[in-house]
Amino acid sequence: MNWLRSIILPAEGSAYARQVDDLYIAIIVICAFFFVLIAGLLSYFVWRYRRRGPDDVTPHISHNLKLELLWSIVPLIILTVLFFWGFNSYMVARVAPGEALEIQVTGKKWLWQFEYPDGMRTLNEVHVPVGKAVKFIMSSEDVIHSFYAPSFRVKMDVLPNRYTELWLQPREEGVHTLFCAEYCGRGHSDMLGKIVVDSEEKFQEWQALGDEQTRTMPLAELGALLYESKGCSSCHSLDGSRREGPSFRGVFGEMTSITGGPPVKVDENYLRESILDPQAKIVAGFEGIMPTFQGLLREREINALVEFIKSRK
Amino acid sequence: MTEVITPAAPVHRGPADLHYLNEHRGLRSWLTTVDHKRIGVMYLWSVLLAFLLGGIFAMLVRLELLTPKKTIIEADAYNQAFTLHGAIMIFLFIIPAIPAALGNFVLPLLLGAKDVAFPRLNLASYYVYVIGALFALGSMLTGGVDTGWTFYTPYSTTSNTSVSMMTMAAFILGFSSIFTGVNFIATIHKLRAPGMSWHTMPLFVWGTYATAVIQVLATPVLGITLLLLLMERVWEIGIFDPRLGGDPVLFQHFFWFYSHPAVYIMILPGMAIISEVVPTFSKKTIFGYKAIAYSSVAIAFVSFLVWGHHMFTSGQSDLATAVFSFLTFLVAIPSAIKVFNWLATMYRGSLDLKAPMLYAIMFLLLFAIGGLTGIFLGTISVDVHLHDTYFVVAHFHYVMMGGTVIAFLAGLHYWWPKMFGRMYSESWARVAAALIFIGFNMTFIPQFIMGSRGMPRRYYNYLDQFQPLHGFSTFGSWVLGLGLLIVAGYLLGSLRKRCDAPGSPWGGMTLEWTTSSPPITHNFETTPVLTHGPYDYSLPGRRA
Numbered sequence: 138m139n140w141l142r143s144i145i146l147p148a149e150g151s152a153y154a155r156q157v158d159d160l161y162i163a164i165i166v167i168c169a170f171f172f173v174l175i176a177g178l179l180s181y182f183v184w185r186y187r188r189r190g191p192d193d194v195t196p197h198i199s200h201n202l203k204l205e206l207l208w209s210i211v212p213l214i215i216l217t218v219l220f221f222w223g224f225n226s227y228m229v230a231r232v233a234p235g236e237a238l239e240i241q242v243t244g245k246k247w248l249w250q251f252e253y254p255d256g257m258r259t260l261n262e263v264h265v266p267v268g269k270a271v272k273f274i275m276s277s278e279d280v281i282h283s284f285y286a287p288s289f290r291v292k293m294d295v296l297p298n299r300y301t302e303l304w305l306q307p308r309e310e311g312v313h314t315l316f317c318a319e320y321c322g323r324g325h326s327d328m329l330g331k332i333v334v335d336s337e338e339k340f341q342e343w344q345a346l347g348d349e350q351t352r353t354m355p356l357a358e359l360g361a362l363l364y365e366s367k368g369c370s371s372c373h374s375l376d377g378s379r380r381e382g383p384s385f386r387g388v389f390g391e392m393t394s395i396t397g398g399p400p401v402k403v404d405e406n407y408l409r410e411s412i413l414d415p416q417a418k419i420v421a422g423f424e425g426i427m428p429t430f431q432g433l434l435r436e437r438e439i440n441a442l443v444e445f446i447k448s449r450k
Numbered sequence: 451m452t453e454v455i456t457p458a459a460p461v462h463r464g465p466a467d468l469h470y471l472n473e474h475r476g477l478r479s480w481l482t483t484v485d486h487k488r489i490g491v492m493y494l495w496s497v498l499l500a501f502l503l504g505g506i507f508a509m510l511v512r513l514e515l516l517t518p519k520k521t522i523i524e525a526d527a528y529n530q531a532f533t534l535h536g537a538i539m540i541f542l543f544i545i546p547a548i549p550a551a552l553g554n555f556v557l558p559l560l561l562g563a564k565d566v567a568f569p570r571l572n573l574a575s576y577y578v579y580v581i582g583a584l585f586a587l588g589s590m591l592t593g594g595v596d597t598g599w600t601f602y603t604p605y606s607t608t609s610n611t612s613v614s615m616m617t618m619a620a621f622i623l624g625f626s627s628i629f630t631g632v633n634f635i636a637t638i639h640k641l642r643a644p645g646m647s648w649h650t651m652p653l654f655v656w657g658t659y660a661t662a663v664i665q666v667l668a669t670p671v672l673g674i675t676l677l678l679l680l681m682e683r684v685w686e687i688g689i690f691d692p693r694l695g696g697d698p699v700l701f702q703h704f705f706w707f708y709s710h711p712a713v714y715i716m717i718l719p720g721m722a723i724i725s726e727v728v729p730t731f732s733k734k735t736i737f738g739y740k741a742i743a744y745s746s747v748a749i750a751f752v753s754f755l756v757w758g759h760h761m762f763t764s765g766q767s768d769l770a771t772a773v774f775s776f777l778t779f780l781v782a783i784p785s786a787i788k789v790f791n792w793l794a795t796m797y798r799g800s801l802d803l804k805a806p807m808l809y810a811i812m813f814l815l816l817f818a819i820g821g822l823t824g825i826f827l828g829t830i831s832v833d834v835h836l837h838d839t840y841f842v843v844a845h846f847h848y849v850m851m852g853g854t855v856i857a858f859l860a861g862l863h864y865w866w867p868k869m870f871g872r873m874y875s876e877s878w879a880r881v882a883a884a885l886i887f888i889g890f891n892m893t894f895i896p897q898f899i900m901g902s903r904g905m906p907r908r909y910y911n912y913l914d915q916f917q918p919l920h921g922f923s924t925f926g927s928w929v930l931g932l933g934l935l936i937v938a939g940y941l942l943g944s945l946r947k948r949c950d951a952p953g954s955p956w957g958g959m960t961l962e963w964t965t966s967s968p969p970i971t972h973n974f975e976t977t978p979v980l981t982h983g984p985y986d987y988s989l990p991g992r993r994a
Contacts (some may be wrong), residue, residue, distance in 0.1 A: 138859060145902045147478060157831050161902075168822040175789060175818045179811060182796040183803070188733070193800035195734040195986045201794075205741055208790045209783060216779040216825070222830030224772050230831060231768055280605040281698055283763060285840060287904025288834040292763050296699065297604060301765045314913070318763075318838040318906045320598050323525050326909035349747035 138161050139237060150288030150313055150334070151306050156226050157290040163222075167215060216390075233304035237270035244275065244282035244295040245428055247324030248368045249315065257344060260367050260433050261330040263315075265307060266340040272304040283319035286332055292318055307334040323381070327371040351435060360445020363438055372427065375449055381419045382427060385449045394421040408443045469871070469968040471661055484569035485971060489576050490555030491609060491869065496579065498938075500542035507535035512893070512927040515920045518912050526912040529596040530611070532611050533906060536599030537616060541623045542583055544854055545712065548719035549665070550575070550630050552861045553658050555869055557634060559962035559969065560652045560740040562643025562978040567636035571771025575629035584618035588612075598908060603690035603701040606683050606898065613800060614683055621676045624669045627715075629667030634658055643961065645980030652960045653742055657722020660746040664711045664718075664753065672708035675701065699764050706757035714753040716850060720857030721788055724810050727860050728792045730958040732806035733800030735985040738791040745784035762833050772835070776826040782922040785821050789814065804956065805879035809860035812887050820845060823898065838908075841901025844894045852890060859886075859937065867951035868939060871968040878940040885933030894928025960984045 142158055145165075149155050156413060175321065195350075240263060241252040251263045255327040265271045275284055275295045284303060293303040307313075313328035362369055364385075372382035383393075389408075394400045396419045401407055412419055412434070417429035434442070470487045480488060482692050491966070510531045514521045523531065554572065556564055566572050566973075573881045589595055593612040597605055608611050638659050642651065679701070688694030690701045736742065758766060758774030792814060800806065823845045827833045836842060867873055898921040905916050912920065954963035959982070965974050 147900055147904050153521075157835055160829060161826065161832050161835075164832065166824050167826060172818055172822055176815060178793050179796070179814055182793070182799070183811065185803055186732075186796065186799050186801050188802040193733060195732070195799050197735055197739060197986070198794075199735060199739045200741070200800070204794070205738055205790075206788070208788055212786045216782060216828075219825065219829050220776050220779050223831050223833075224775060226831035227771070227834065228768065230834065246681045249717055280608065281602060285904070285906060286834065290831070292834050292837055294764050296692075296765055298697060299765065314904070316906045317906070320602070320908040322596070322609070323529065324905075325529075326525075326911040353511065388589050416460070 141165070146239075147287045148285070150311070151290075151308050153226075153230060153306070154288065154290040156229070160222055160226060165221065167219075169349075215305050230304075233272040233302065236269045237272035237304055238265070239272050239274060240265075241285050242273045242284060242295065243278055244284070244328075245278040246280070246316065246322060246426070247328040247371060248326070249317075249330040250433065251285075253344065254343070256304060256432055260430075262333060263330065264333045264335050264343050264364060264376050266337050266342055267307055267310050267334050268337075270304055270306045272302060274300055275301050277360075280321050282317045282321050282328065285318035286313055287314040287316070288313040288332075294319055307332075310334050310336055313417040322441045327368075351438060354441075356437075356441045356444040357448045359438065359441035360443070360448075363434075363442055364445055367430070367434070369442070373407070378440070382423060385446050387450055389447045389449070395419065396423075396425075405447075406444050408446055409439060412442060459663060468970065469925075469966065470611075471714045471968050473971050476688065479559060480571075481729045483567070484573050486558050486566050486569065486572060486959060487869075487969065487973075488555050489572050490553075491551055491553055492576055493546060493551040493579070494869075495556055496576075497543050497547045498582065500538055500583070501547075504538035504543055505934065507531045507538065509927060509931055511535055512924045513744045515912070516924045517608070518914050518917050518920075520911075525639075526596065528593040528727060528910045529908075530781035533595045533598050536727075537595065537620070538586065539850075540599055540712075540716075541620050542586060544850060545623075545627055545714045546579060546630070547858050548723065548854070549634065549658060549661055549715075550579070550626070550859065551864060552858070553634065553654075553719060554630070556865055557637060558641065558659055558960055559657055559868075559965065559973055560643055560960055561963045562639065562646065562974065562980065563637065563641035564972050565972075566633050567640055568633050569963050571629050571633050575626045575633070578625040582619050582623035582626060585615055585622060588603070589615035589619060594867050600680060601676075601701075601704060602705075603679065603682070603696075603698040604692060607691045614680055615985065617676045617680050621673055621680075624673045624676075627665050627671050628766065631662035631669070634662040634729065637791060638662075643978050643980050649743075650739070650980060650983050653736060653739065654719075654722040654726035656743040656748050656961075657718045660750040661715050661718045664715050664750050667713075668708045668711040668754070668780065671704065672712075674831070675708065690868060699761070699766070702761055702764055702849075703757070706760045707754075710757040710760065711750075711753045713846075714749055715847070716854045720748060720813070720854040723747070723861035723864070724792060725788075726811055726958075726960065727810040727864050728795050729985040729987070731802045731804060731810070732796050732863075733802070733957065733982070733987050734795060734799035736791070736990075737794035739983075739985075740793050741787055742952070744903040745787050748784045752777060752784075756773050756781055759789075759833070762830055763837050765867075775828055775830045775833075779825075782821065782824060783812075784826070789821070797928060802956075803873070805876060805883065806860045806864035806956070808880065808883045809863060810814070810825075812883065813853060813856045813860060816848055816887075816890065820848030823848065835904075836901055838906055840897040840905045840907055843907050844897035844901060846896075847894050852894075862941070864956070865962075866944070867955045867971070868962055868967050870945060871949035871951045872944040872947050873955065874944040874953050875940045878936060882933045882936040882940070885929055887933075889926050889928070889930030889933050893923050893930055896920070896923045922986055 147157055157218040177420040251259045277295045277297040277300050284295055285292040292302050293301050293306055312332050313332040315332050317328035372380050374380050374384040375386055377384045377386040388403050391402055391403055392400050413431045416425050419425045455506050471486055514523050514528050589612040595610045595613055597609055599611055666928055681687050682690050686694055688696045690696040725742055756774055756778045760769050762771050765876045851947045897930055900919045951967040953966050961978050
């Protein structure tokens with residue numbers, strides 16, 4: 138049934154995903170059987186017993202105990218088997234192996250923040266080594282979000298008042314999408330992340346240095362990348378159109394008015410401050426909804442973003 | 451069986467000169483009426499209006515989803531559109547549609563009664579419904595709501611849209627639902643025609659009874675929950691909002707403790723209609739009367755114990771998850787029993803494929819898909835993957851629309867001649883039914899695939915890979931919409947004709963067919979006395 142899997146289910150990123158899919162396919166087969174049975178009988182009856190005339194006489198069949206017991210007990214047995222099957226595989230997903238790599242996850246409107254045991258932090262992109270169990274310990278800073286990685290068939294709500302956890306063990310290198318599955322407002326559908334599965338060596342290197350691009354790319358180009366990857370683009374447009382935050386177009390060097398304060402000139406210092414302490418001076422007409430990026434950007438990355446904004450004439 | 455059964459059906463009365471529609475005239479006579487038939491008709495127009503409004507929002511949502519980025523509306527407007535679609539369809543349309551609109555009209559007729567037990571309470575329930583609807587409209591006009599119809603905290607306690615007013619609307623509508631439930635329970639207990647025992651009641655009555663019990667027992671929980679939500683928003687007392695020391699998941703428990711049984715408030719009356727339509731158009735007694743009747747009650751009971759299956763990924767304990775999963779599977783059994791019973795009723799029957807029967811057959815197919823796809827969602831590990839994806843959206847539309855709405859259409863076509871004394875065009879009805887069936891499946895089958903592939907619900911923007919399926923689904927919604935418009939067209943068109951419906955257009959055996967169409971104000975000229983069961987088409991001693 139591999140053809141069916143490839144049509145109807147996403148790629149299997151882990152051995153656990155394979156297990157869930159086996160169960161999914163088993164249920165499809167059972168459902169197909171019963172649907173064909175019901176639809177088949179229905180079609181046959183509609184054709185065979187169509188009304189011939191107003192004087193048709195039908196037999197009086199009030200019930201049939203054996204038949205009724207049969208169609209109560211057979212589904213009950215099938216459903217009981219499915220219950221245990223589903224419960225068993227669920228428990229696999231609930232208990233992480235002791236040696237798992239632990240990554241803290243914070244969900245907030247509308248981004249994912251990851252923190253590794255060594256203190257390294259990333260936004261919307263989490264690198265994990267292939268073949269190792271990784272455990273995510275999650276909480277939210279505002280409303281309920283839900284961490285959903287379809288390739289691994291795992292999902293867990295991310296709550297503001299307690300920790301929840303989830304684990305996965307990727308079996309090959311690749312990039313997988315991370316969704317927010319619990320509705321969380323305007324930017325819900327843009328609250329996407331990437332789970333990047335690296336080989337052991339690449340993962341070590343990435344952890345030690347930050348990635349290649351961050352170290353060598355020209356500032357403005359790096360800024361353009363960060364603009365997308367750090368989520369700036371979900372609120373700040375480049376074409377002057379209004380979103381949740383001011384557009385970056387032609388903003389550098391201009392005077393701008395500030396809610397509850399004197400106008401300021403948009404220069405390097407103002408941009409840097411707005412990235413690290415967004416609530417300090419809010420451009421008039423906008424809400425102060427931007428989260429701080431303090432500790433989330435390397436020094437070179439902040440410079441890159443400033444350079445990028447500068448370049449948007 | 452020595453008893454000679456006197457046929458009830460073949461009393462072919464012509465239209466009465468004076469009936470409930472024309473005996474009193476003028477707006478005032480409608481607004482102050484305590485006639486269950488008139489209240490049912492007022493409910494009918496109201497819920498159909500709500501259906502239209504909710505449908506417009508649905509079309510808007512589907513249209514926006516035609517392309518992966520913005521198609522016609524902004525994210526905020528989209529979030530409001532799906533919220534209002536859900537809230538209107540659930541609270542203003544589906545919950546009252548069958549019990550309060552069709553049920554109000556036919557329940558006393560089925561029982562051989564003059565009216566419901568508390569006619570004034572009945573009118574009050576309608577006015578409470580209207581007030582609730584006005585609050586819902588008020589909420590739309592004062593900023594709308596963007597929380598989803600489920601009002602999950604803490605999003606709903608912090609959203610600056612008009613959540614409080616919509617919450618009030620749902621709270622008020624709950625009372626309307628409770629009034630109807632109380633009234634029906636009393637009516638069924640006390641006002642059955644002489645000779646009608648619990649086991650010779652039409653099955654629609656059993657379904658309505660089970661529904662009424664849930665309405666009375668579960669709705670107050672929703673009321674309290676919404677009140678707490680309101681207090682949280684206004685006074686910040688700290689029940690659900692974690693910043694104030696509350697627990698947002700507690701809201702989900704409270705909410706689903708009502709809203710899962712509410713799913714059965716919606717589907718049981720639908721099943722009840724099918725249990726009437728299938729025997730009538732098969733001209734054959736219902737198979738397994740007691741199994742169908744008691745399975746309604748079983749569903750009503752177990753439905754209170756499965757709410758946690760909405761929360762497998764919410765962080766609730768694994769033990770709770772396991773128990774809820776098992777109970778969820780149990781609730782599937784009585785539904786399966788009903789489907790097999792309806793099929794067995796058709797076996798060796800004399801099937802007449804008139805419009806109500808077409809919808810009943812459609813119901814069987816779509817409800818089977820809805821029920822079977824529920825197995826995926828009851829199975830814990832599979833549900834974890836599918837939860838909050840389009841698979842769930844497709845599943846509940848198969849149950850709620852493919853099940854309840856299609857059954858509502860079956861009932862509407864079945865009792866339309868009784869309600870208004872007019873027949874509608876059978877050929878248009880066939881065209882519309884075909885379009886609805888094709889359009890519905892075009893809309894929702896792609897959503898099963900999208901959901902399985904990981905497309906989360908309530909997404910304004912989506913990944914490009916899902917565009918073909920979303921596009922197909924949107925085209926389907928147009929076909930579905932067209933089908934429904936045609937139904938509206940020929941049904942409304944039939945009202946312009948003179949009364950032409952016979953008392954018993956389908957040859958049904960239940961009591962509503964023994965009076966004229968439309969019925970006289972007091973329903974029956976003399977109190978009917980039951981001499982046969984509701985589906986005794988071919989007992990020995992009775993010639994067809």
